[in-house]
């Protein structure tokens with residue numbers, strides 16, 4: 095009797111374990127949860143000016159490969175520091191050949207964790 099009652103529960107637990115392992119793999123395959131949040135914000139606030147495919151200029155430069163190029167823009171600034179500064183203070187460094195038109199309001203409209211999420215997302219653009 096005891097065995098009959100516990101068996102379905104054991105099966106259920108095993109099933110839940112398998113299912114959660116699968117969904118974990120699915121979301122972890124491409125972007126972290128934080129980077130996914132950043133990707134959503136990027137689509138809303140940045141994609142009108144920045145492409146993520148190479149060599150496509152909308153208003154600002156394409157951000158394809160920014161995870162690599164960001165580290166070489168300003169001596170002493172890591173890729174993450176440079177990207178964060180670009181969002182909080184776009185006129186701290188102006189890309190040659192581009193107008194100084196990136197909005198200066200992101201530091202006010204985004205929460206700190208949202209800026210972290212954007213940086214995490216841009217760092218996946220290798």
Ligand code: HEC
Nearest residue numbers: 139140143153154155177180184187188189192193195196
């Ligand atoms: C109105 C258009 C516009 C919007 C919206 C915009 N940007 Fe920009 N962005 C630019 C322009 C133009 C430049 C190049 C001039 C400069 O360096 O400020 C730039 C530069 C950058 C750079 C530096 C790129 C490099 O290769 O050094 C980063 C990083 C960046 N933007 C990220 C963002 C993010 C993230 C958002 C959204 C939160 C955003 N931008 C929204 C226009 C925009």
